Amino acid sequence: MNYMSIPSFKNQLIKSNFEKIYAHEKAHKNAAGALAGAIVIEKNAQGIPVGGHVSIKMPTLNPKNPKRTIEQADTVINSAMAPSDPSSQDYKVAAQAKSIKSQAIDLQNKQKKRLDYYA
Numbered sequence: 001m002n003y004m005s006i007p008s009f010k011n012q013l014i015k016s017n018f019e020k021i022y023a024h025e026k027a028h029k030n031a032a033g034a035l036a037g038a039i040v041i042e043k044n045a046q047g048i049p050v051g052g053h054v055s056i057k058m059p060t061l062n063p064k065n066p067k068r069t070i071e072q073a074d075t076v077i078n079s080a081m082a083p084s085d086p087s088s089q090d091y092k093v094a095a096q097a098k099s100i101k102s103q104a105i106d107l108q109n110k111q112k113k114r115l116d117y118y119a
C-alpha cells in the first residue's frame with residue numbers, strides 16, 4: 001500500500017473538480033456580462049470542490065421599456081445555456097427568462113398597437 005498516493009489522489013481531485021466547475025461558471029459569467037456576479041466555488045469538508053454558482057440578475061418586466069427587458073432576458077438565456085453541460089438549475093433559469101421575455105414581447109406589441117391607434 002502506497003500511502004503517498006492518497007493525498008496526491010485528493011489533490012488531483014481538488015484540481016480537476018475545481019477546473020471543471022470553474023470552467024462551467026466562467027461560461028455563465030462571460031455570457032452574462034454586467035448581469036453576472038462573482039463566481040463562487042463550494043467545497044465539501046475535505047476541501048474538494050463539489051459545486052459552484054454565479055449569480056445572474058434576472059430582469060424584471062419594465063413597462064416603460066419592454067425592449068430593454070427583452071434584451072436582458074436574451075442575455076440571461078444565453079448565459080444560462082453557455083456551458084457545454086447546463087445543469088437542471090440552468091434550464092430553470094433559462095425557462096424563467098424566456099417567460100419574462102414573452103411577457104415583455106406581449107407588452108411591446110400592445111404598446112405598438114396603442115401607438116398605431118393614436119397615430
Ligand SMILES: [Zn+2]
Pocket residue numbers: 024028083086087090
Ligand atoms: Zn450552470
